[in-house]
Amino acid sequence: MDVRINSIVDGETIRIDWILSILVARRRVIMHKSKKIIYLFLALALIGLSIFLVVQQLDKTQVNDSGIIQYSKKDLRDSENVIRDKFFYENEHNLEKVRELYSSKYADSDFRLFNLASIKLLEIKLLEDERNYSYRAGFKDLERKNLIVYKVRYSVEFKDQTIEAIDSGEYDFAYYLIRENNGGNWKIDGTGMDYFE
Structure with missing residues (x-):
């Protein structure tokens, strides 16, 4: 099914499936960036915890x-x-x-x-x-x-x-x-x- 609409701005025909593919691609980029931020946060949290545990060990008499x-x-x-x-x-x-x-x-x-x-x-x-x-x-x-x-x-x-x-x-x-x-x-x-x- 090929649905076409006319653009009010310049009168050209735009395919809806093309618009939808752009929207889906943007959503994927946003989701990908969100995942990167979450992974980065988790990595930093693990590094911080590791440093904390090492410092705690150094502060003990051995x-x-x-x-x-x-x-x-x-x-x-x-x-x-x-x-x-x-x-x-x-x-x-x-x-x-x-x-x-x-x-x-x-x-x-x-x-x-x-x-x-x-x-x-x-x-x-x-x-x-x-x-x-x-x-x-x-x-x-x-x-x-x-x-x-x-x-x-x-x-x-x-x-x-x-x-x-x-x-x-x-x-x-x-x-x-x-x-x-x-x-x-x-x-x-x-x-x-x-x-x-």
Whole structure:
């Protein structure tokens, strides 16, 4: 069946089947574009989920084949920030903020801030030798993953040198950070001059 209509604009004859084929072709193009958008969205969602799962795995403390703890990036970042904040708040003579960064056994300490002229953090280095961990973890009844030890280099200047146990100058100390009761935030639980690199 060949149906023809006259165009009002220029009087030419147009076949209806030709118009219908154009409309069907447009619909196919639109459907094809919609499918592409849906497939693209699904692909991006899968990629995003994969990245999320990988990042979650990286943020977990792990034990390698040698039995050595490998801290997550988050644990390393958070524990290093505790040390940085400690030096910042000591320079500010902000006793309450300094106390918040230490374990509960330091709740009443004044940290001798009254005699501190200045203190400057120079370097933080993770100590990986297991000898730095074995005694302290057992003594504190901590899971090993809740103890982290850094070598911290800093310079300090005191107002009155005669009342301090150490001189003004540059020092390297081990900083022992723990998660009290095997959970929570990292806290400084002690320092010491003896450590293994």
